[in-house]
Amino acid sequence: MMAANQVYEGAIKRIEVMAQDEESSLEKDQLHEIYRQMILARKFDEKAFKLQRRGEVSTYAPHKGQEASQIGAVFAMNDDDWMVPSFRETAAYIARGAPLDKLFQRWMGDARGQKDLENDLPVAIPVGTQNLHAVGIGMAMSFDEEEKAVVGFTGDGSTSEGDFHEALNFSGVFDAHSVIVVQNNQYAISMPVEKQTNAETIAQKALAYGIEGIQVDGNDVLAVIEAMNEALEKARNGEPVLLEAVTYRLEDHTTSDDSTRYRDEQEVEEWKEHDPILRLKDYLKENDQWDESLEEYEEKAEEKINEAANKAMEVEDPEMEEMFEYVYKEMPDLLKKDKKELEEVEK
Numbered sequence: 001m002m003a004a005n006q007v008y009e010g011a012i013k014r015i016e017v018m019a020q021d022e023e024s025s026l027e028k029d030q031l032h033e034i035y036r037q038m039i040l041a042r043k044f045d046e047k048a049f050k051l052q053r054r055g056e057v058s059t060y061a062p063h064k065g066q067e068a069s070q071i072g073a074v075f076a077m078n079d080d081d082w083m084v085p086s087f088r089e090t091a092a093y094i095a096r097g098a099p100l101d102k103l104f105q106r107w108m109g110d111a112r113g114q115k116d117l118e119n120d121l122p123v124a125i126p127v128g129t130q131n132l133h134a135v136g137i138g139m140a141m142s143f144d145e146e147e148k149a150v151v152g153f154t155g156d157g158s159t160s161e162g163d164f165h166e167a168l169n170f171s172g173v174f175d176a177h178s179v180i181v182v183q184n185n186q187y188a189i190s191m192p193v194e195k196q197t198n199a200e201t202i203a204q205k206a207l208a209y210g211i212e213g214i215q216v217d218g219n220d221v222l223a224v225i226e227a228m229n230e231a232l233e234k235a236r237n238g239e240p241v242l243l244e245a246v247t248y249r250l251e252d253h254t255t256s257d258d259s260t261r262y263r264d265e266q267e268v269e270e271w272k273e274h275d276p277i278l279r280l281k282d283y284l285k286e287n288d289q290w291d292e293s294l295e296e297y298e299e300k301a302e303e304k305i306n307e308a309a310n311k312a313m314e315v316e317d318p319e320m321e322e323m324f325e326y327v328y329k330e331m332p333d334l335l336k337k338d339k340k341e342l343e344e345v346e347k
């Protein structure tokens with residue numbers, strides 16, 4: 001019962017698995033598949049970084065350290081659920097089955113790399129706008145009474161954008177089938193989360209919108225899966241969820257950034273000890289679920305990644321006219337006019 005001078009009482013819950021020595025209900029082959037996806041995503045990240053240095057990729061946003069948040073979230077989803085990412089979700093795309101060469105192609109500046117995505121939206125560069133798209137899709141699912149959910153990814157910095165709050169507000173009012181996953185990787189470029197918000201947690205912001213908030217150890221892939229299973233079940237039922245995955249960006253913000261200018265090396269070293277891949281490896285070993293084939297997979301993953309990168313580099317440049325396509329289902333008159341003008345110039 002609330003005291004007379006209180007207007008609201010509520011709480012958010014925090015989910016951990018590995019740190020609590022709890023056992024996962026997943027089968028051994030599922031755990032292995034998750035581990036392999038995490039390795040593949042890590043190798044992609046390393047390769048993309050190198051390609052940027054060689055001038056093949058213009059700018060890249062690394063996900064190193066955030067594999068558990070992304071791959072765990074996707075693991076809990078169904079194929080016909082929708083995914084709405086921002087710009088750091090390459091690991092999530094990999095777990096959703098996006099072709100690796102297409103992902104490289106996109107980072108090489110070729111929009112055709114994201115042309116045939118099914119139920120997944122392309123990379124969103126403006127910070128926070130994708131939250132509105134995610135909740136809009138979730139509202140449509142609610143109106144159509146579909147038993148599906150949409151998972152939107154966003155960063156701690158985006159929680160200061162109006163779009164984030166508008167999206168959460170609408171999600172609650174319209175029973176959107178949405179789970180908004182905030183990957184709290186502690187920094188929005190050089191802005192630490194302590195300066196981003198005075199709130200103790202990001203998850204608690206859900207309470208103001210009358211929806212559920214859950215915080216999860218975002219470097220514990222098993223906890224992320226557990227939290228997402230709970231969140232997705234609610235979302236499919238028209239109860240949207242805000243899920244904060246507490247994690248850490250181990251690399252620079254992008255390849256154009258130098259994080260040593262605002263981040264203490266000691267802090268990075270400490271977080272490296274919580275690297276989600278090492279944590280899963282330790283967990284598997286401690287629970288007699290480790291298999292040597294997983295060790296060998298690293299080499300295989302590297303081969304796969306190199307092959308995909310080479311394939312992407314061999315793709316012919318698109319025709320200029322293609323930049324007018326794929327944006328709208330029906331091309332608006334203004335674009336038709338621009339396209340025609342370009343064709344005249346090219347003649």
Ligand SMILES: Cc1ncc(C[n+]2csc(CCOP(=O)(O)OP(=O)(O)O)c2C)c(N)n1
Nearest residue numbers: 088125126127155156157158185187188189
């Ligand atoms: C609307 C808008 N404002 C500013 C930027 C420049 N910008 C790019 S990333 C970024 C920080 C984003 O931080 P966060 O939301 O925490 O995501 P993270 O990069 O940490 O994954 C900013 C300010 C932008 N892309 N869009």
